[in-house]
Amino acid sequence: MKKAGLQPDHMSITGILVACSHGGLVEDGWRVFKSMKNEYGLEPRLEHYGCMVDLLGRAGLLSEAYEFVEKMPIRPNSVIWRTLLEACVNHNNLVLAKKVKKRLNKLDRYHDGDYVLLSNVRNSMRARRVNKKAGASSISVDQIIHEFISGDNSHPQSQDIRDFLDRIFESIKDTGYTPLTSNVLHDIEEEEKEHTLGYHSEKLAVAFALLSVKDTRTIRVMKNIRICCDCHSFMKHVSAKFGREIIVRDRNRFHHFINGSCSCQDYW
Numbered sequence: 386m387k388k389a390g391l392q393p394d395h396m397s398i399t400g401i402l403v404a405c406s407h408g409g410l411v412e413d414g415w416r417v418f419k420s421m422k423n424e425y426g427l428e429p430r431l432e433h434y435g436c437m438v439d440l441l442g443r444a445g446l447l448s449e450a451y452e453f454v455e456k457m458p459i460r461p462n463s464v465i466w467r468t469l470l471e472a473c474v475n476h477n478n479l480v481l482a483k484k485v486k487k488r489l490n491k492l493d494r495y496h497d498g499d500y501v502l503l504s505n506v507r508n509s510m511r512a513r514r515v516n517k518k519a520g521a522s523s524i525s526v527d528q529i530i531h532e533f534i535s536g537d538n539s540h541p542q543s544q545d546i547r548d549f550l551d552r553i554f555e556s557i558k559d560t561g562y563t564p565l566t567s568n569v570l571h572d573i574e575e576e577e578k579e580h581t582l583g584y585h586s587e588k589l590a591v592a593f594a595l596l597s598v599k600d601t602r603t604i605r606v607m608k609n610i611r612i613c614c615d616c617h618s619f620m621k622h623v624s625a626k627f628g629r630e631i632i633v634r635d636r637n638r639f640h641h642f643i644n645g646s647c648s649c650q651d652y653w
């Protein structure tokens with residue numbers, strides 16, 4: 386755009402900041418953010434501050450992110466605080482997480498995600514009718530689409546799939562897989578906590594694929610919401626252990642798992 390002499394607007398800057406955030410490009414992100422005002426005369430909006438918090442948070446610069454939010458000239462909304470909260474939990478900084486949670490509590494008391502995150506009171510959730518979106522993954526095997534819902538038993542081969550999944554867990558323990566329990570907290574936005582972590586829909590889908598397709602075809606899964614850290618780590622280990630490529634399309638992007646690593650380089 387610069388080369389073509391075009392002036393970036395708020396929208397294009399948002400795009401660049403999101404890209405920086407997903408690529409872990411902290412310096413570049415800062416530079417672009419600052420250039421809004423200095424070079425282009427654009428006043429950053431709430432979403433630009435949000436992008437910066439996400440960028441810093443993902444990179445683990447939590448104090449910097451916290452300070453950034455504190456100093457924002459616009460009043461931070463719950464999305465900003467939640468972004469920071471998620472980063473804190475993700476980087477295991479529970480002290481700061483609690484601090485952020487307090488700020489968030491003042492803003493909205495009924496948001497479902499962090500309600501689950503720190504209070505974990507199912508019954509009162511039910512009482513207040515806060516509904517969570519169920520994680521669902523679909524996979525096509527021999528031209529038939531199979532859909533899996535997290536923690537759900539409705540697939541006709543459900544028991545076999547779960548048994549096989551348990552065997553997979555056992556076998557990838559050898560290669561260093563440990564269930565990321567704090568990650569139950571990480572997955573704060575949409576997915577249920579509790580026991581379902583082990584049975585998140587994409588794990589069920591992949592177990593089913595391994596069970597039904599014995600050759601080395603790439604396993605392709607579509608997921609409605611974002612993949613959690615535990616499933617992400619699971620996919621990496623499975624791709625290495627079973628020598629299978631796995632592609633998971635989640636709400637944000639494609640993850641291409643091969644030989645124990647993912648194309649997103651753990652930024653998503």
Ligand SMILES: [Zn+2]
Nearest residue numbers: 585613615616
């Ligand atoms: Zn998961």
Ligand SMILES: [Zn+2]
Nearest residue numbers: 640647649651
């Ligand atoms: Zn990935």
